[in-house]
Amino acid sequence: MTQAIAIGDQAGTATAVELRSVTREYGSGQARVRALDGVSIGFPAGSWTAVMGPSGSGKSTLLHCAAGLEQCTSGQVTLAGHDITAASDDRLTTLRRGTVGFVFQSFNLVGSLTAEQNVALPIRLAGQRVSKKDVRAVLAEVGLGERLRHRPRELSGGQQQRVAIARAMAMRPSVLFADEPTGALDSHSARTVLGLLRRMVETIGQTIVMVTHDPVAAAAADSVVFLSDGRIVDRLAHPSAREVADRLAALEG
Template identity: 55%
Template structure:
């Protein structure tokens, strides 16, 4: 596939991405030449062993962190070409975020939390689209409640609705079920998949959980800061088997090479 084709089909991508923290003896290569595209209108999960670089990849792809070398794109926009002001505007207008912590404002109602990014940008929401989103996330009867009156799963549904409210090109989700029980987590994951299908938007999710990854259309696997595999139509069992293979390989390599000679990369 040509670079032009990839750009046209991708909501986000990184090319030859390298991220280095520290210098000299303390140098850590969190990303080591990663090239990966996240197709538009799809739900992609990023997985890998602890320290594989998966969160670093998401942060750099989303413009929350900068690459040491290589390039990150949202659509056809090269993030490295943007100054701080334009990067802030791009994140506000074209990217949504869902984090492990719900990050809701306790003094605002559910409705106000959902529209907060639009209000801060001075943008009038598409009322029909917003109503459809509220129904999709199942919050119609909670709009006037405050976060303290909601369960953890309900709060994360508010966060999901807020991420999609501005019709972003891509939503990045970093361990979105990490603070939820299994039932609430399952509801949020089904919600993410349903929202992708109904709105045609794109979700990129970092997770360590094979069950969570199985909700995605595709899983990309990192190990030691490198892209090592992609899996379409994942199941929890297939993802778990792949992760076990990583663990087995890491154990073998550690036994052969002895004490590590470089710092562990970030997750």
């Protein structure tokens, strides 16, 4: 069964990411598990979509397939205008470096590097010249212009996550994929990070696809998509945290 959902209501809005009839299976024979079951969905450019669902619903698999971290078993994935369904590992690596940014629950910063060096790292790995001016500008954008030379151990959890976001944005990606970006943060730091993501959407038109289990985080997005058993079962536009929590409780019940 295929579900087709387009996030956003504006006619003519460009689609940053699109999955068409995507299935993702693991294992074989009787041990085969279908994590995604014929999912079709489009994420418009300049939108922020939260993906939610019970444990094992397929939300992280959806993110991984959309970002090219995993290949789907069947179906088609288009990312920033590129069909990545059958792309080689080398092609995917090149595309991700220039098109995609990632933010995870664990900040994944290099402990021996300063904030400035951590942000510059993906630029160096892509073989490009590092502009200190640009690196410092992106750190200033996330409110860490005075923390350039601080190492991760000298920063709070919220500050480390903001460095991770700055690092993801250093290449000016078409799409920012976030997997539980506030999961390791206290409520104050989480609000700061969510506010930063909102400003990115509103000021530079950043496209964000975010997996979260937190109704408050999900309510900060433009739309929330709900998965269950590998299928899209609902979508809410501009919901309150209570609406998100109630819908998630119904799925888990």
